[in-house]
Amino acid sequence: xxxxxxxxxxxxxxxxxxxxxxxxxxxxxxxxxxxxxxxxxxxxxxxxxxxxxxxxxxxxxxxxxxxxxxxxxxxxxxxxxxxxxxxxxxxxxxxxxxxxxxxxxxxxxxxxxxxxxxxxxxxxxxxxxxxxxxxxxxxxxxxxxxxxxxxxxxxxxxxxxxxxxxxxxxxxxxxxxxxxxxxxxxxxxxxxxxxxxxxxxxxxxxxx
Amino acid sequence: xxxxxxxxxxxxxxxxxxxxxxxxxxxxxxxxxxxxxxxxxxxxxxxxxxxxxxxxxxxxxxxxxxxxxxxxxxxxxxxxxxxxxxxxxxxxxxxxxxxxxxxxxxxxxxxxxxxxxxxxxxxxxxxxxxxxxxxxxxxxxxxxxxxxxxxxxxxxxxxxxxxxxxxxxxxxxxxxxxxxxxxxxxxxxxxxxxxxxxxxxxxxxxxxxxxxxxxxxxxxxxxxxxxxxxxxxxxxxxxxxxxxxxxxxxxxxxxxxxxxxxxxxxxxxxxxxxxxxxxxxxxxxxxxxxxxxxxxxxxxxxxxxxxxxxxxxxxxxxxxxxxxxxxxxxxxxxxxxxxxxxxxxxxxxxxxxxxxxxxxxxxxxxxxxxxxxxxxxxxxxxxxxxxxxxxxxxxxxxxxxxxxxxxxxxxxxxxxxxxxxxxxxxxxxxxxxxxxxxxxxxxxxxx
Numbered sequence: 001x002x003x004x005x006x007x008x009x010x011x012x013x014x015x016x017x018x019x020x021x022x023x024x025x026x027x028x029x030x031x032x033x034x035x036x037x038x039x040x041x042x043x044x045x046x047x048x049x050x051x052x053x054x055x056x057x058x059x060x061x062x063x064x065x066x067x068x069x070x071x072x073x074x075x076x077x078x079x080x081x082x083x084x085x086x087x088x089x090x091x092x093x094x095x096x097x098x099x100x101x102x103x104x105x106x107x108x109x110x111x112x113x114x115x116x117x118x119x120x121x122x123x124x125x126x127x128x129x130x131x132x133x134x135x136x137x138x139x140x141x142x143x144x145x146x147x148x149x150x151x152x153x154x155x156x157x158x159x160x161x162x163x164x165x166x167x168x169x170x171x172x173x174x175x176x177x178x179x180x181x182x183x184x185x186x187x188x189x190x191x192x193x194x195x196x197x198x199x200x201x202x203x204x205x206x207x208x
Numbered sequence: 209x210x211x212x213x214x215x216x217x218x219x220x221x222x223x224x225x226x227x228x229x230x231x232x233x234x235x236x237x238x239x240x241x242x243x244x245x246x247x248x249x250x251x252x253x254x255x256x257x258x259x260x261x262x263x264x265x266x267x268x269x270x271x272x273x274x275x276x277x278x279x280x281x282x283x284x285x286x287x288x289x290x291x292x293x294x295x296x297x298x299x300x301x302x303x304x305x306x307x308x309x310x311x312x313x314x315x316x317x318x319x320x321x322x323x324x325x326x327x328x329x330x331x332x333x334x335x336x337x338x339x340x341x342x343x344x345x346x347x348x349x350x351x352x353x354x355x356x357x358x359x360x361x362x363x364x365x366x367x368x369x370x371x372x373x374x375x376x377x378x379x380x381x382x383x384x385x386x387x388x389x390x391x392x393x394x395x396x397x398x399x400x401x402x403x404x405x406x407x408x409x410x411x412x413x414x415x416x417x418x419x420x421x422x423x424x425x426x427x428x429x430x431x432x433x434x435x436x437x438x439x440x441x442x443x444x445x446x447x448x449x450x451x452x453x454x455x456x457x458x459x460x461x462x463x464x465x466x467x468x469x470x471x472x473x474x475x476x477x478x479x480x481x482x483x484x485x486x487x488x489x490x491x492x493x494x495x496x497x498x499x500x501x502x503x504x505x506x507x508x509x510x511x512x513x514x515x516x517x518x519x520x521x522x523x524x525x526x527x528x529x530x531x532x533x534x535x536x537x538x539x540x541x542x543x544x545x546x547x548x549x550x551x552x553x554x555x556x557x558x559x560x561x562x563x564x565x566x567x568x569x570x571x572x573x574x575x576x577x578x579x580x581x582x583x584x585x586x587x588x589x590x591x592x593x594x595x596x597x598x599x600x601x602x603x604x605x606x607x608x609x610x611x612x613x614x615x616x617x618x619x620x621x622x623x624x625x626x627x628x629x630x631x632x633x634x635x636x637x638x639x640x641x642x643x644x645x646x647x648x649x650x651x652x653x654x655x
Binding site: 049050051052053054080081082101102103136138141150168169170171172174191200205206207208 | 228230237245246247248250264295322323324325326327344345346386387415449
């Protein structure tokens with residue numbers, strides 16, 4: 001764990017993952033970018049209106065008996081909706097928990113992007129993902145970052161644009177491809193029921 | 209309030225509790241619009257003037273005016289009601305009336321929400337209720353030939369048969385929705401049934417969504433929502449309504465199977481360990497056309513089994529005539545008698561170029577439940593052979609342990625009555641269920 005101080009307000013900013021290069025100060029909401037042991041302020045994060053997620057930073061859960069903890073969140077939006085991508089750590093292993101309309105998918109980065117480009121997404125209705133096989137393309141759309149908090153492995157400033165592709169296969173297998181100007185990142189995993197995660201330290205939702 | 213089962217562990221207070229509901233004036237009519245779950249929904253319909261509003265837009269833009277001041281439909285279950293269904297608490301947040309484009313047949317859909325578990329639907333179709341879960345699983349579709357006509361779908365080894373295919377459109381909405389509701393949005397729908405479940409596929413230009421419905425009884429709906437007014441009861445079967453109480457019928461079939469096995473065992477025991485044995489056989493001459501033929505009395509013989517069926521068999525080589533043998537089986541000890549009277553008759557001839565025959569040269573008489581003891585037979589004979597007086601002969605045999613095979617078959621038929629009847633009931637209920645479908649397996653493809 002790396003502990004640094006916010007250049008704007010002096011509060012302590014923790015980086016639990018060595019891969020994290022971005023953080024939002026939980027006190028002054030400054031968006032911070034980390035270069036080695038140096039923190040630089042990029043801007044400020046607005047408060048998120050209408051946030052109705054049962055998850056929060058610090059929520060613990062497990063998938064296939066592997067415990068994890070949520071350390072960062074990215075909320076992405078498109079013209080007809082929004083969803084949350086939670087950055088999760090299990091030791092020093094990185095995972096993502098995707099949460100959309102009550103559906104939860106747990107996935108991990110795929111090392112080999114196997115030559116997938118934005119053009120290959122349009123080539124057909126399915127795409128080959130390393131070690132998963134052929135996956136159906138459910139959705140492909142331009143999205144932007146609506147909100148971010150905690151620590152994240154890329155610069156998740158407001159308005160960050162990317163092209164997001166949702167893939168699915170048999171037996172609840174899923175994959176996500178995120179294409180930005182500079183890179184192609186692929187994640188693979190599966191859909192799970194809320195209760196299967198055995199969540200702890202959930203956010204309290206008034207009246208529920 | 210939420211039940212214990214769906215209350216996940218909460219250990220930390222939120223850093224800053226946020227007000228959940230949001231209130232604003234309707235841009236259509238100025239009425240007070242309350243959004244209970246902003247952040248989870250994208251649009252809502254004003255309960256007064258029914259315009260659809262984009263709740264993610266800071267100016268609350270109207271995105272659909274089609275339902276403006278439309279005469280509303282009254283939901284059975286009011287918006288904002290919470291109910292415990294399938295072990296979790298759900299709040300009714302949206303109400304939608306949809307219709308089949310071809311037939312204008314309408315049904316209701318209630319959108320349910322739980323912040324932890326997301327959205328579910330409760331549908332009311334022809335007074336039948338279903339709890340609907342959207343699924344990420346991809347059922348495998350079986351297509352006819354190579355065409356686009358899908359006639360069945362499978363999910364986790366369960367096969368669902370096509371029941372309905374058509375296009376659906378939105379007739380009316382009120383409440384909150386997780387997408388931006390449009391009046392002109394049509395979807396291609398297919399329903400596949402396997403009671404009590406139904407798989408539904410909704411497809412538009414951009415996506416294909418599968419959902420799994422489970423039949424819910426009206427009693428369950430009434431008690432879950434604590435409705436004061438009873439819901440209307442359906443008169444027909446729903447596509448995925450379970451027909452019989454399968455638990456009871458499986459109990460009955462277990463009993464029937466037991467009875468069947470017992471019957472088989474008894475029959476097996478009878479045939480293998482208690483076979484029919486001949487205890488006495490004899491042959492006796494008789495003179496046809498003799499009015500004064502004496503009564504023939506056999507020697508005594510012994511029936512050794514406690515109680516047994518007795519078979520008397522007679523044979524005579526009659527030819528175009530008959531021999532009537534009558535008399536009684538007599539218990540030598542008690543004098544109890546068992547009367548009999550059998551005719552051996554056989555006719556044959558050649559008529560119009562074809563040979564024919566009628567009757568049989570052997571005949572037998574079954575006497576049931578004869579106790580053990582010493583017995584003899586008294587036999588009188590009368591012959592129908594009037595052309596001759598040459599002595600003829602008949603033979604006889606007495607068997608114990610005889611049985612009527614018919615008994616076995618009658619009991620078997622009796623055992624089959626209940627299953628056959630229940631199958632007929634289930635078959636007719638199932639064919640009634642399919643009567644409203646264009647894809648009924650009970651209808652020939654030509655019709």
